[in-house]
Amino acid sequence: MVVETVMSSFSRAFGRDPESVASAPGRVNLIGEHLDYNGGRSLPIGLPVRTYVAVAPRTDGRLVLVSEQSPDRMEVAVDAPDVGGWAAYVVGVVQALGLAGTGYDVLVDGRVPLGAGLSSSAALECAAGLAVADAAGATPSREELVAAAVRAENDYVGAPTGALDQTSVVFARAGHALVVDPAGGSHRLVPWEPEGQLLVIDTRAEHSHAGGEYADRRRTCDAAAAELGVTRLATAGADAVERLLDPVVRRRVRHVVTEEVRVGQALDAVEARDWQGFGRLMTASHASLRDDYEVSCRELDVAVEAALDAGALGARMTGGGFGGSAIALVPAGLGDTVRDAVTAAFADAGLAEPGFLDGTASDGAVVEVGRS
Structure with a gap:
């Protein structure tokens, strides 16, 4: 039902259907806080609440972005070096994935509460990365998606985070927690x-x-x-x-x-x-x-x-x-x-x-x- 709502919203915003829709969850860390950048383990889970991103390609090298949570409609070059606000997470991950050679219409329906510490930014990055890659015919691995989302947040947005949020958002599984161990770059699922x-x-x-x-x-x-x-x-x-x-x-x-x-x-x-x-x-x-x-x-x-x-x-x-x-x-x-x-x-x-x-x-x- 939510996916159909997102597709309808995209059609109203852009006058055509999206080619791809992706979603990613918010997350909470059960225990192991502020350990990811100190080489320690963490135990996150994905949440039922999700961010959805719908995408269709353009041919003019522009990104046109709308959000169900914002009245603003933004248009920027897909290779813009500096974009502010929530659009930075989308532009950053598109560039980090090496998909800045064309343009995209993008609609975001972010249902992960903003500013709540539930990784709304990682959910946006990863949902946008998946949707844009699919629309562009690219197939990045999940590890590549995590790395691109981290680069977007660190280098483009300027937030000095580790990879815990993005790893959690990409690799979470229902009924499980994820043991994330940055020391070996590993993660594994345990029943939760x-x-x-x-x-x-x-x-x-x-x-x-x-x-x-x-x-x-x-x-x-x-x-x-x-x-x-x-x-x-x-x-x-x-x-x-x-x-x-x-x-x-x-x-x-x-x-x-x-x-x-x-x-x-x-x-x-x-x-x-x-x-x-x-x-x-x-x-x-x-x-x-x-x-x-x-x-x-x-x-x-x-x-x-x-x-x-x-x-x-x-x-x-x-x-x-x-x-x-x-x-x-x-x-x-x-x-x-x-x-x-x-x-x-x-x-x-x-x-x-x-x-x-x-x-x-x-x-x-x-x-x-x-x-x-």
Whole structure:
């Protein structure tokens, strides 16, 4: 139904049918935050909420872009060196895939909430990359799609992210979590079917990877790795943490080192179906992100505390932080109770009403309608 709606929207916008439609999910990270650029493992899942991109080729070297979430219609050269706003993610990935030799009409229906820390930018990049490639008759591998999306975000948009979001968005699978290990460039699927439900809490506090705080954390970690003489900070070990003299750097590194340990324990808990143990690790991860890495905020802390008080097995912020979303592992039958408790806590704190999304593990990026 959604695909048909997107195709109809494209036809109204451009007066012709699209040749390709692709979609990609938002994602949450269950545990392993800020580890991808420190050589540590992460455990993300794809979400049911998705971004859809419909495409038809042009012959004039222009990109014409419209979005169901924006009133603006943009037209730029397909090889433009500098484009602002959401269009940059599309232009960047088209160029990174080497498909800038022609033009495209592009319609975006981005149903992943913006600024919620759910990888809306990666979903847009990967859906756009798949749709444009299919419309151009190209067949990049999934690894090539991930690499192009990362280049688009790093080099074109200017956000110094790792590859976790794009890898998650492309390789996610329903009923599974993805173990992403940047040390070997590997990823593998593990069953993820918890008892109860995973609740995603959109705090409405927007965040951005292009901001200075995220880049500052990366610089601090890179400098600490050089000081300790390690290539992967996540493997530095607890003893190395205490050798760092600067107390702020010590806290940052402590989070990285202890979070890597928690990921290993979380994988053991998933295999044993120990959901209470997994929940405790989620909560410990949040405390580390809040106190040592200092990337939480008032809204995230209120969401986590309210969910735990209402009976969640565990809760934590997810994503880069400084706003965005939290997740809560909720026993069966307590979903409404946790939602009501979080909503009431936000009202009591004078905060905007939060949103809630289904956290069921879902499939990754896919061509929904192709030329063939």
